[in-house]
Amino acid sequence: MREPELYGTLTYDGLVDYLKGEALRLGVEAEFFQSNSEGDLVTAIQQAYGRIDGIVINAGAYTHTSIAILDALKAVSIPAAEVHISDVTKREDFRQISYLGMACCCKFVGEGKLGYVHAMEKLIEMLRRS
Numbered sequence: 001m002r003e004p005e006l007y008g009t010l011t012y013d014g015l016v017d018y019l020k021g022e023a024l025r026l027g028v029e030a031e032f033f034q035s036n037s038e039g040d041l042v043t044a045i046q047q048a049y050g051r052i053d054g055i056v057i058n059a060g061a062y063t064h065t066s067i068a069i070l071d072a073l074k075a076v077s078i079p080a081a082e083v084h085i086s087d088v089t090k091r092e093d094f095r096q097i098s099y100l101g102m103a104c105c106c107k108f109v110g111e112g113k114l115g116y117v118h119a120m121e122k123l124i125e126m127l128r129r130s
Contacts, residue, residue: 019117
């Protein structure tokens with residue numbers, strides 16, 4: 001619903017359905033979690049410890065404000081990829097700071113829903129090499 005000129009009209013459910021298909025194509029299992037609550041996002045990251053091999057995260061505005069999410073990502077030490085549907089590098093000055101990026105191995109911006117796929121592919125590639 002937010003700024004369709006930047007984010008398109010794909011719904012969250014539509015995105016999840018698309019990514020489930022892409023995960024199947026890539027031969028991986030994917031879990032999905034969405035919340036507007038910073039604390040819920042921190043809890044979800046903490047609960048991934050010991051269960052999840054990689055995290056693809058789009059924390060929206062929390063990217064630029066949340067040291068708590070940064071600390072959670074650092075604490076679990078799970079390879080993480082940062083995704084933004086829009087190209088945050090061409091937006092407001094405050095969006096140039098990414099706390100999450102300090103704990104992520106890679107970043108995909110401005111690729112729409114494909115950014116999530118590229119993030120999964122990159123994490124799979126990294127995990128297979130290790």
